[in-house]
Amino acid sequence: MKRLIINICVLSCALLWSACDKISGWSDDQEPPKDLTGFVVDSTFTNPILPGGPDPWVTQKNGTYYYTYTQGSRLVVLETENLSELASARRHEVWAPPSGTPYSKNLWAPELHEIDDKWYFYFAADDGQNANHRMYVLKNPSSNPLEGNWEMKGKVADASDQWAIDGTVFKHNGQLYMLWSGGNAGAPPQKIYVAKMSNPWTISGEKVMISSPTYDWEKNGNPINEGPQVLINPEGRVFVVYSGSGFWVDTYCLGLLTLRENGDPMNPADWTKTPEPVLSMKAESNAYGPGHNGFFTSPDGTEDWIIYHARTQAGGGGRNPRIQRFTWNADGTPHFGEPLPTGTPLKRPSGEVLRYRHRKDTWSIAGFSSEEENNSRLAIRLIDDEASTYWITRYSSDPTDYPDHWITVDMGEVSTVDGFIIAQKNGDRKVKELEVLVGNDNENWESLGLFELNNIGLMDQYLDLPQQKQFRYFKIIPKEGYDSQPQPGLAEVGTYILP
Numbered sequence: 001m002k003r004l005i006i007n008i009c010v011l012s013c014a015l016l017w018s019a020c021d022k023i024s025g026w027s028d029d030q031e032p033p034k035d036l037t038g039f040v041v042d043s044t045f046t047n048p049i050l051p052g053g054p055d056p057w058v059t060q061k062n063g064t065y066y067y068t069y070t071q072g073s074r075l076v077v078l079e080t081e082n083l084s085e086l087a088s089a090r091r092h093e094v095w096a097p098p099s100g101t102p103y104s105k106n107l108w109a110p111e112l113h114e115i116d117d118k119w120y121f122y123f124a125a126d127d128g129q130n131a132n133h134r135m136y137v138l139k140n141p142s143s144n145p146l147e148g149n150w151e152m153k154g155k156v157a158d159a160s161d162q163w164a165i166d167g168t169v170f171k172h173n174g175q176l177y178m179l180w181s182g183g184n185a186g187a188p189p190q191k192i193y194v195a196k197m198s199n200p201w202t203i204s205g206e207k208v209m210i211s212s213p214t215y216d217w218e219k220n221g222n223p224i225n226e227g228p229q230v231l232i233n234p235e236g237r238v239f240v241v242y243s244g245s246g247f248w249v250d251t252y253c254l255g256l257l258t259l260r261e262n263g264d265p266m267n268p269a270d271w272t273k274t275p276e277p278v279l280s281m282k283a284e285s286n287a288y289g290p291g292h293n294g295f296f297t298s299p300d301g302t303e304d305w306i307i308y309h310a311r312t313q314a315g316g317g318g319r320n321p322r323i324q325r326f327t328w329n330a331d332g333t334p335h336f337g338e339p340l341p342t343g344t345p346l347k348r349p350s351g352e353v354l355r356y357r358h359r360k361d362t363w364s365i366a367g368f369s370s371e372e373e374n375n376s377r378l379a380i381r382l383i384d385d386e387a388s389t390y391w392i393t394r395y396s397s398d399p400t401d402y403p404d405h406w407i408t409v410d411m412g413e414v415s416t417v418d419g420f421i422i423a424q425k426n427g428d429r430k431v432k433e434l435e436v437l438v439g440n441d442n443e444n445w446e447s448l449g450l451f452e453l454n455n456i457g458l459m460d461q462y463l464d465l466p467q468q469k470q471f472r473y474f475k476i477i478p479k480e481g482y483d484s485q486p487q488p489g490l491a492e493v494g495t496y497i498l499p
Contacts (some may be wrong), residue, residue: 011461045084048320153201181226221246243291252289287339300351305432362412370394392489427456438471
């Protein structure tokens with residue numbers, strides 16, 4: 001699990017400053033604690049960064065990342081300062097379509113764009129019939145996409161008004177363009193089109209086809225080109241990274257289109273297709289069907305990263321988002337390499353704030369409301385540094401119920417804390433809201449307030465405190481769950497300080 005791997009990878013960091021500096025890659029403006037013997041440096045993450053979510057899309061502004069994905073019935077935005085910690089992101093359900101409209105159902109591949117200081121939400125949707133999928137856009141005049149009101153600007157279509165999904169927009173030499181994947185009522189082949197726009201909600205003029213599935217690797221499952229994403233290199237050259245084949249096959253992959261220098265996006269002859277995929281399946285990495293991607297830069301702007309979805313198992317299953325750093329080839333094209341293995345520690349994007357986890361060697365459980373003895377779901381499991389073992393309040397005999405659950409942890413000594421790390425258990429009994437109390441004598445308590453957890457299992461969720469606190473004991477009181485099970489369960493708890 002993540003915490004065990006971190007312990008192994010950075011144990012020497014707690015002993016030697018020079019080794020720790022080399023391993024963690026602290027930025028110049030981050031000062032680590034003077035004494036590292038009691039801490040583990042939280043300098044890595046693992047893929048996937050969420051357990052599920054197809055068609056990931058990320059945009060960033062003023063140090064905040066806004067992530068969205070295909071939820072199906074509404075538009076959702078996750079807000080975070082550290083994209084590698086997406087499991088902890090604040091979730092916002094920003095818009096749901098009214099019933100009985102041409103865009104009420106099957107909302108696919110949403111993208112959030114800021115154009116001329118206003119926000120636009122592009123998505124594909126239909127009325128329940130796939131043949132009626134078209135692209136739509138909402139507008140929000142607020143400088144913050146999570147504030148203000150979203151106004152439906154309508155369907156975004158060229159004169160042919162054919163089946164269309166996966167719309168994205170980009171500016172080139174001052175002209176706004178839309179790219180999308182289209183076909184005949186959703187039947188293959190799917191091709192990639194481009195058209196000029198007179199404003200962010202209006203296509204002006206005819207569409208032009210710039211890519212169709214011609215290579216064998218674009219035809220697995222069905223001949224499909226979809227999910228076009230614009231990527232501009234440091235010299236200003238324009239590329240389109242797209243997905244080839246059917247998303248349901250293991251060999252779904254990413255292809256590359258290159259616009260020649262000083263080329264016209266509306267001239268198909270100015271686009272060149274790379275004959276091989278640029279990111280494809282790797283079974284050893286548990287990356288089946290990698291595709292439908294986006295791009296972002298690290299918080300300090302020094303690194304380029306790709307986000308894409310893939311399946312962990314062959315032959316089907318849910319898609320989950322992964323991120324990895326990429327570089328540039330000598331000819332200016334992007335080099336994505338291979339999908340990196342799941343569960344393997346990767347260095348966080350440069351500029352992310354690193355946390356210093358308190359070691360739990362001397363921690364103990366000072367009390368609890370109940371524990372599930374018959375199934376060895378004991379309170380001590382909450383601090384055993386193994387997220388696959390759970391504490392669950394008693395349900396097989398003499399069960400407890402909300403709001404009478406609690407568990408107290410003794411950190412062994414008074415410690416400085418900037419926040420908590422909570423890992424939910426897999427499956428049911430997840431906690432939606434909990435209260436945290438702290439104190440120095442296990443009798444007198446100060447409430448730090450209520451905290452909401454995301455409905456995500458076995459991934460660390462970081463709960464930042466409004467201000468730094470010092471205490472020896474902390475008590476966790478689950479207040480509400482995500483399902484009807486009245487006995488909650490948690491996998492792990494920890495604490496950290498910030499540099």
